[in-house]
Amino acid sequence: MAQSEQEILAGLAEIVNEETGLETDSVQPDKSFTEDLDIDSLSMMTIVVNAEEKFGVRIPDDEVKNLSTVKDAVSFIHSAQG
């Protein structure tokens, strides 16, 4: 079932917290995964796979590089859930 962008953001923040230990409050839409949250490529892949499972979507390898901000990821997951 499709979730609201707010619900996806909250779920994504939990995944980021689990992988990196960052506070969930720090995972805001305008934050860049690499620049602001200091998430490297392998942690990003772990977050992607966990997000796929949590939100029931498929995020192809080629799409991952386009997800530079938290908002990019939330929007992609939201539209993938359709």
Place this chain on the structure above:
Amino acid sequence: MSTLTDRPTLTTATGAQYARLWGVGGYRPERVVMNAELVEAIDSSDQWIQERSGIVSRRYAAPDETVVDMAEHAAREAIEAAGITADSIGAVVMATVTHPYQTPAAAPILADRLGIRSAAFDIGAACAGYCHGIALAENMVRGGSAEFVLVIGVEKLSDFTDFHDRGTAFIFGDGAGAAVVGPSDTPGIGPTIWGSDGSNYDKIAQRDSWIEVKDSWTAVDEESIKFPAILMQGQPVFRWAVWGMAPVAQQALDAAGIKADDLDAFIPHQANMRIIDAMIKQLKLPSDIPVARDIAETANTSAASIPLATERMLREGQAPHGGLALQIGFGAGLVFAAQVIVLP
């Protein structure tokens, strides 16, 4: 055409009931290369490399040291550990992607160095090559085509590294590992779970084919000469290695009738410490089971990584002789192979 019915019945080979590893050996080249030596060319730091890979240092072979030279050291150690003589070996199976000759293979040269004229051939299964070799050896011993099989994993990846590529310059190392597989009265090698996904052949690969670089070798200026280094797409490989390979490791346990709790060691291909850690998590491996972490001082030696890690765990007492170890190799192809073995 009629079918002949009066031909004599063929005699076929018969082998041992079971096979096991009789001994392992390892060879680490002398020169230790710290991260500091590599960071300038990739605008990086020791800390960056360690965070992303867990690699502190690696060994590089000497310029004139070949994969056959390294393999010979490891092979002699494995043969001695097995307590056999080289003339008992019926086949030499060499797993390598860095023997720099398309032909002939490296294995016959090694066999000659060991003073034997057995069957000898190379297999191309990249970082999964050693586990493929163990699978073949197990089948050969049980099938009766050889009493003892020498399996070697050896790489001189420093010859095929692009030292300016941030994704791989620090990943690779050189070394050789070997195992002697022979007959056994009790089961010593579980069923192999193996397979491939050639649709992702480009995820870890030699950059150019030899045909593609052929013209550049007649180029007048040295700058335009291309060398086909081995490159890798880190993110998709990480996804495949962790979430694709953990179920394969589980299948190898199931096929052998072993629970994760029963293991005395987990020896995955030493690709990246982060892959190892994530795989442990996916497998829900109990925390008291010793895990091979040879990558810290050896880096990724492709086909050599599992036998080198095995040799270290036995030598340092991290894993017991006679214990059960789950080993899994995965790499360029993409290909993989996993099996549970009894440690020699």
